[in-house]
Amino acid sequence: MTLRLGIVLPTYNERGNLRTMVARLDAALEGIGWEVIVVDDNSPDGTADEGRAIALEDSRVRVLHRIGRRGLASAAIEGMCATAAPVVAVMDADHQHDPALLPGMLAVIESGEYDVSYASRFAEGASTEAWGRPDRVKASGMANAIARRVTGIDLSDPMSGYFMLRSEILRADAHRLSGVGFKIMLDILATVDQTLRIKEFPMNFAARAEGDSKLDRTVVFEFLVGLYDKWLGRIIPTRFALFGTIGALGVVVHMAVLASFLHIVGRPFIFGHWITRFDAGQTVAAIVAMSFNFVLNNELTYSDKRLRGLGPVLTGWARFALTCSVGLLANIGVAGALVRMGFHPYPSAIVGIVVGSVWNFALSNKFVWGKY
Numbered sequence: 001m002t003l004r005l006g007i008v009l010p011t012y013n014e015r016g017n018l019r020t021m022v023a024r025l026d027a028a029l030e031g032i033g034w035e036v037i038v039v040d041d042n043s044p045d046g047t048a049d050e051g052r053a054i055a056l057e058d059s060r061v062r063v064l065h066r067i068g069r070r071g072l073a074s075a076a077i078e079g080m081c082a083t084a085a086p087v088v089a090v091m092d093a094d095h096q097h098d099p100a101l102l103p104g105m106l107a108v109i110e111s112g113e114y115d116v117s118y119a120s121r122f123a124e125g126a127s128t129e130a131w132g133r134p135d136r137v138k139a140s141g142m143a144n145a146i147a148r149r150v151t152g153i154d155l156s157d158p159m160s161g162y163f164m165l166r167s168e169i170l171r172a173d174a175h176r177l178s179g180v181g182f183k184i185m186l187d188i189l190a191t192v193d194q195t196l197r198i199k200e201f202p203m204n205f206a207a208r209a210e211g212d213s214k215l216d217r218t219v220v221f222e223f224l225v226g227l228y229d230k231w232l233g234r235i236i237p238t239r240f241a242l243f244g245t246i247g248a249l250g251v252v253v254h255m256a257v258l259a260s261f262l263h264i265v266g267r268p269f270i271f272g273h274w275i276t277r278f279d280a281g282q283t284v285a286a287i288v289a290m291s292f293n294f295v296l297n298n299e300l301t302y303s304d305k306r307l308r309g310l311g312p313v314l315t316g317w318a319r320f321a322l323t324c325s326v327g328l329l330a331n332i333g334v335a336g337a338l339v340r341m342g343f344h345p346y347p348s349a350i351v352g353i354v355v356g357s358v359w360n361f362a363l364s365n366k367f368v369w370g371k372y
């Protein structure tokens with residue numbers, strides 16, 4: 001049978017859902033040449049092994065096993081680029097998206113009537129009743145409204161994760177997609193220059209079959225990050241912007257701790273010496289602010305590579321502390337040199353801060369959260 005449709009299933013801990021999912025695709029796509037690409041980010045539950053086990057019996061199934069990477073958007077993009085099929089679809093592997101819609105979605109693209117077809121949770125005739133998550137219905141509704149405002153894309157559910165398009169459209173612009181924390185269809189629609197004809201299919205959005213949602217906690221945050229990435233990400237990289245914002249918050253924390261020391265705490269007596277309240281406050285404030293930055297960067301900036309467990313967190317914290325102290329020396333060194341060259345102290349201080357931050361970012365990107 002000629003290959004007509006490639007289906008990308010991004011997976012993270014979906015072992016229990018995979019076999020039934022492939023069986024449902026097989027039933028829904030009777031008479032259509034299809035293949036499925038499971039893009040798994042080295043799930044601890046062994047989803048990739050399960051995918052390969054299925055593939056041994058059904059050569060329409062392939063596994064793209066990514067090591068040391070996380071991210072739904074990049075998984076979807078790489079999966080879509082890995083098929084030769086002229087039309088490609090992306091859907092959840094957790095049974096929330098009904099495969100029965102696929103033939104209809106394919107028909108309108110193959111007929112040349114539309115470039116993109118997608119399943120909407122909020123179109124006329126759709127339902128989110130079975131999802132059982134009114135909180136997430138609300139969050140998605142809000143995010144959709146913002147997305148429509150910002151991008152001008154007028155769909156009932158631009159944040160849907162179930163869509164299909166001609167694969168050449170994707171390949172032509174794949175290098176321009178942001179691939180970070182963004183609903184990938186919206187990313188594609190906002191990136192591609194040509195006007196795309198889009199067909200909506202109302203869907204009954206189901207509850208996930210097995211396992212847990214990975215997007216619950218950070219969905220709104222990821223969405224905002226995605227918007228930023230589209231807007232300014234090419235000028236100031238998203239991760240650096242996050243790192244810098246958290247760094248600025250760290251300054252506020254530092255000042256708050258220092259102020260409370262100066263106003264509340266008595267004169268400290270340490271190691272048999274009286275030290276000034278300022279020195280003690282400054283030291284404690286620096287440690288608190290640095291730890292605050294470490295925790296926030298670990299949770300947000302590097303949520304895809306988050307360090308977990310006591311050992312890795314403590315090692316990461318120590319490396320971050322080391323990086324930041326070198327960054328501080330760079331900051332002071334550069335600012336001091338500029339002042340000696342006759343520049344005004346304030347702009348010199350700012351240059352010092354920027355140099356220190358770039359240093360901190362570059363080093364902790366590699367040595368705290370990177371692979372080296």
Ligand SMILES: Nc1nc2c(ncn2[C@@H]2O[C@H](COP(=O)(O)OP(=O)(O)O)[C@@H](O)[C@H]2O)c(=O)[nH]1
Binds near residue numbers: 009011071091096212
């Ligand atoms: N490869 C890969 N797949 C992911 C990642 N995060 C989520 N997924 C998969 O993407 C699909 C949607 O995620 P899900 O947790 O169901 O999000 P929700 O439907 O918004 O609650 C599921 O098939 C997940 O297994 C990831 O970091 N990498």
Ligand SMILES: [Mg+2]
Binds near residue numbers: 092094096208213
């Ligand atoms: Mg899901």
